[in-house]
Amino acid sequence: MSARDTPEAAAIRHNLAAVQARIAAAGARAGRAAADIRLLPVTKTVSPARIRLAHAAGCRMFGENKVQEARSKAEALSDLAVRWSVIGHLQTNKAKYVARFASEFQALDSLKLAEALERRLQIEGRGLDVLVQVNTSGEESKYGLPPQEVRGFLKHLPCFSALRVRGLMTLAVLSADHARVRTCFRRLRELRDALRQDAPAGVSLAELSMGMSGDFECAIEEGATVVRIGQAIFGPRPLPDSHYWPV
Numbered sequence: 001m002s003a004r005d006t007p008e009a010a011a012i013r014h015n016l017a018a019v020q021a022r023i024a025a026a027g028a029r030a031g032r033a034a035a036d037i038r039l040l041p042v043t044k045t046v047s048p049a050r051i052r053l054a055h056a057a058g059c060r061m062f063g064e065n066k067v068q069e070a071r072s073k074a075e076a077l078s079d080l081a082v083r084w085s086v087i088g089h090l091q092t093n094k095a096k097y098v099a100r101f102a103s104e105f106q107a108l109d110s111l112k113l114a115e116a117l118e119r120r121l122q123i124e125g126r127g128l129d130v131l132v133q134v135n136t137s138g139e140e141s142k143y144g145l146p147p148q149e150v151r152g153f154l155k156h157l158p159c160f161s162a163l164r165v166r167g168l169m170t171l172a173v174l175s176a177d178h179a180r181v182r183t184c185f186r187r188l189r190e191l192r193d194a195l196r197q198d199a200p201a202g203v204s205l206a207e208l209s210m211g212m213s214g215d216f217e218c219a220i221e222e223g224a225t226v227v228r229i230g231q232a233i234f235g236p237r238p239l240p241d242s243h244y245w246p247v
């Protein structure tokens with residue numbers, strides 16, 4: 001046992017392996033290869049020290065929902081070769097931060113934000129993979145475009161040359177009613193299938209980012225290519241809205 005092989009490191013390795021096995025099993029049920037489903041570990045409220053353990057366990061990309069938290073972790077971990085995906089709502093005035101350090105942004109939902117990201121990415125000389133967030137649950141509390149507005153929105157995206165559109169993202173309704181959760185995922189896949197036929201040139205809709213710790217198996221059965229998983233890897237979050245993390 002090396003000095004770094006603490007119980008905490010072992011727990012993260014164990015949880016990661018368990019999640020990967022569940023991804024593979026759900027994929028197999030749906031006739032899909034595990035290699036076609038990307039696990040994005042979500043590290044909101046997880047300390048940089050614990051993110052290092054996940055890196056040591058093989059993770060190379062992490063998801064964060066708040067840009068400030070993501071920025072400070074990217075700085076604290078700048079010695080590691082890791083990439084960052086911003087998966088939460090972004091205010092236009094914070095586009096510059098995402099343009100500086102993120103590899104992927106999963107919550108694009110307005111042209112104003114696309115314009116701000118494009119301008120800042122041009123300044124930085126960078127490109128960004130983006131997913132368009134869709135509100136599949138109809139809940140007012142959720143961000144994302146209503147499904148019927150996505151087609152018109154996609155038409156504008158080819159003119160933003162720094163934004164590489166990869167697909168769609170959604171959050172399902174938070175409910176113990178599995179049928180309602182599944183309906184959200186199915187809606188995203190059906191929307192993607194309908195839009196794919198005549199997607200604008202350069203706009204790929206290959207990716208479907210859907211599914212979190214509580215519902216990722218259902219999402220995979222409905223076609224998820226990216227699952228965003230935090231608590232099943234890092235344990236429960238005691239302070240879900242905190243900007244701070246235990247040291």
Ligand SMILES: *Cc1c(COP(=O)(O)O)cnc(C)c1O
Pocket residue numbers: 042044065087088171211212213214228229230231232
């Ligand atoms: C926190 C978060 C997740 C992961 O949720 P868990 O329950 O920890 O798996 C996924 N997607 C988004 C947008 C999040 O903010």
